[in-house]
Amino acid sequence: MGSTMFIELHAFSAGSHIRGTHIEASLIGLKRHALTNRYKMQTSINCARNSDKSYHEQHKVANLILPYPIEREEFCLCVFTTKHHISQHPQRGDRRSVLNDSQPDKNHKHRHLYFDEATITVSGGQGGDGEAWQTSKTKTVKNFKYKWGTNSQKFIELPAAEPADGGRGGNVYIRVDRACDSLLHIHKRKFWRAKKGYHGSSAPHSTPGRERPRLALTQEDLYISVPAGTVVRRKRSGELIADLTSHGMAILVAEGGAGGIAARPSQQMYSRRQKKEKEVSDVGLEISPRVTTSGEPGEVVTLQLLMRVVADIGIVGLPNAGKSSILKAITRATPDIASYPFTTLMPNLGVIHCERIVSEKLIDIDHETCALPVIADLPGLIKGAHKGRGLGRAFLRHLRRTRAMLIVVDASGQDPVSDYTTIREELRLYNPEYILRPHILALNKIDFEWAALRVQEIKAEVQSLEESAVGPAPIAVLPVSAVSGSGMDILISELMEAMRLCDEELSIVRGSAMDSRDKSDSI
Ligand SMILES: Nc1nc2c(ncn2[C@@H]2O[C@H](COP(=O)(O)OP(=O)(O)OP(=O)(O)O)[C@@H](O)[C@H]2O)c(=O)[nH]1
Ligand SMILES: [Mg+2]
Known part of the structure; x- marks a missing residue:
């Protein structure tokens, strides 16, 4: 049983939504009020329950849509029995009364x-x-020095503040x-x-004697x-x-x-x-x-x-290539993984599994100087993404802050090389600067026998691609399997190496900038 609350509704336009956890209670409240309303009995109140059952259950929300406008003079009193909130029709702008901060997320279905x-x-x-x-x-205060029988006053009147x-x-x-x-x-x-x-x-x-106002x-x-x-x-x-x-x-x-x-x-x-x-x-x-x-x-x-997500490395690839599976294998992140495209709708972040690297001595890490890279798993990219197809531009902008990329292609798929060129092309069309960043190509799903047999052939084809079409060649082409875990250690060490390269490049750029400044000073 929740607490009973009364809310005043006034000046709501038709189509306004009232959400309450007890839709019956809200209906009773409105109907009772309707007796004083000139619209009484003329219109029926539509109760539109959210069609998404899980959403409804999760947030215990039901929508009550007002079929008529309520004018300012005709305010009504409505009864809810538990948490509630009222929202105006979205197109009506901002006249929204937020009564409860813990209201359900109105964009739940379209979070991405x-x-x-x-x-x-x-x-x-x-x-x-x-x-x-x-x-x-004036302020009257007690005189603490007052003594009975003396001339002192019992109360002192302080001057007006x-x-x-x-x-x-x-x-x-x-x-x-x-x-x-x-x-x-x-x-x-x-x-x-x-x-x-x-x-x-x-x-x-x-206090008496103060100088400041x-x-x-x-x-x-x-x-x-x-x-x-x-x-x-x-x-x-x-x-x-x-x-x-x-x-x-x-x-x-x-x-x-x-x-x-x-x-x-x-x-x-x-x-x-x-x-x-x-x-x-x-x-x-x-x-x-x-x-x-x-x-x-x-x-x-x-x-x-x-x-824009802040990550060092972005994982890019076509839908279902196994991006989230790789993120799960090399970090402690727990992204959703499923065998249908666009499982990932929002970027997932993870930090490379530090203890594993140290205990298995994969690479020498100086913990004081080397921060472990943050990896972002992004939604699947499709042809035309730069124009907004699929999840399009919305997630390509999350690559802006990354320093390197991990491109994942499904080696068991029909044409992994064409997948790779599609990805590079889309990146180039969205932002030509993206393809200049160092990247590693992971040929995933090599646990499939036929995929493992094609690895050398794919590598040769990728290396023969022209730079004018796909940009600089990958730092490494690695056959991996996120499910069996093969190739993950090499992948981690290559990612660390890519980060080291980026840091070096940055220090060179900073160094040359400093030099040029010194020269200009001396001139
Ligand atoms: N056999 C095999 N299956 C894999 C491997 N990696 C991923 N899968 C499967 O491929 C399917 C898709 O994996 P996800 O990790 O969700 O792929 P994704 O690229 O994140 O997909 P989207 O988020 O939809 O873009 C899942 O059913 C995984 O179990 C692998 O190395 N081998
Ligand atoms: Mg995914």
Whole structure:
């Protein structure tokens, strides 16, 4: 049994969705209300249960679609018995009332379309109002030195505290959080508003002899958690605000409004007031020293968040080639594996299995200098992916931050060489820079006898391919089997080698940049 809750619904358009865990309860609530509604009995209430049963069971959600608009005057009272939330029709924009943060994920069915991008509007909190002179009263406190029979007074009247300025509204920050791995949680809220600043009247009482003007307490800031690799842009202009690549990075996106000024006849107030008057003199406003000013509204910005996974190596290949199986074999990740295409819809990340490498002495690893590479298993790529076919461009952009690639082809398939050329072609068409990155070609499924027999032939054919068509040749062509585990040790050592090459290249580039800077300095 859940708790009974009452919610006011008003001004909802037709087609709005009400979701509740107890659809019967919501229906009763609405019908009871319908008696006071001019639409009573005229329209039937459609109860559209979600057709996806597992989704329904998982989130215990049922949709109630309002067949008619409810106008503002005709607010209704609706009863839910457990967790609930109300959402407007998606096309109706942002007038959404989020009553419960633990609401089910509305994009559950299409997670792969939403996990890496989101558009939100953030707003800094409004500043608190300055305190009026009249409200600051004298304070009476007990005299602790009072003794009965003496001349001392039992209570002391402290002088009136100076009226306080309003506090600044909360700022909004976007911060990288280790616990986040996608932007799905951002879709639950479209408006992120920081708290309003405290009014001057709530400021703590001043101590006698204070020189600084009184000020309300500072409001706490709002932090929006995002995964590492999130790019923040302004929606309107497309201007890049930040590229949050590492954990702990935070960026201020909307400032809270300044607090209002109190009506305080002191020197500080006069100087602040003069400053403010100068600011507003263009519009011919005058600020009287006896009148308080209210807090300024916070900054409002609409932002576009885009996530690109942060990984060292990206696994690319056609659907069903065994990419996820290889990730599972060389890391501790547990991706979904199945014998149908597009099992993977969202990138899976894994770190190369460190203990295995050390215990079996596969490679010499200096743990202090060498970080183990992060590997990203991406959804299957098909011909035309660069134009958006299949899962298309949405996941090709996740290769942007990778330094090397592992291309997986099914060696037991019809034409592994043509699969390889298709992949290289698609990468080139999406971003010509992708094919210049070092890559390893894994010929998977060689546990099939006929595949093992073709390995040498495939290797020769790949090496004979022209560089103008497929870009630089792979660092290594490795026959592997993710199921039997054969070839995995060599694959790991080759991947580590590729990382070492990338690091060396980077240091050479940095070195030459430093040299050129030194030369220009000497000139
Ligand atoms: N015999 C054999 N089967 C394999 C091997 N690797 C993967 N498979 C099978 O191939 C099928 C597809 O494997 P996945 O790892 O899901 O392939 P994928 O490339 O991630 O597929 P998508 O995510 O759909 O793009 C599964 O049934 C695996 O069991 C292998 O080395 N040998
Ligand atoms: Mg997969």
